[in-house]
Amino acid sequence: MQIALLGDRSSSLPADWANETVVALIGDIRVDASAGASDGASLTTVGLFGDVRVQVPPGSRVRQGGFGVLGDRRIDVSAGEGPQVEINVYSLFGDVVVTDGPA
DSSP states (O other), X not given: OEEESXXXXXXXXXXXXXXXXXXXXXXXXXXXXXXXXXXXXEEEEEESSSOEEEEOOTTXXXXXXXXXXXXXXXXXXXXXXXXXXXXXXXXXXXXXXXXXXXX
């Protein structure tokens, strides 16, 4: 689990990660998950008053779920032959961006 409580944080997920949770309460968090994800990996992001930016492996097939109240959600990934990754986004006043470029 990756948490940003009252400040900004950057972190990297290990190669072949499978199930992770990212929480940004009052702060921003950047997660580099590009080292490789297991096929069928699941990432849950929760943004209350902070932004979350996630970098997935290039060519990932991203499925999304969740909801946003006053925050924005953007999935900016070019689908390819990479792993299937499920991104569940729950945001109140935070934005979430999922990309296959630098986080």
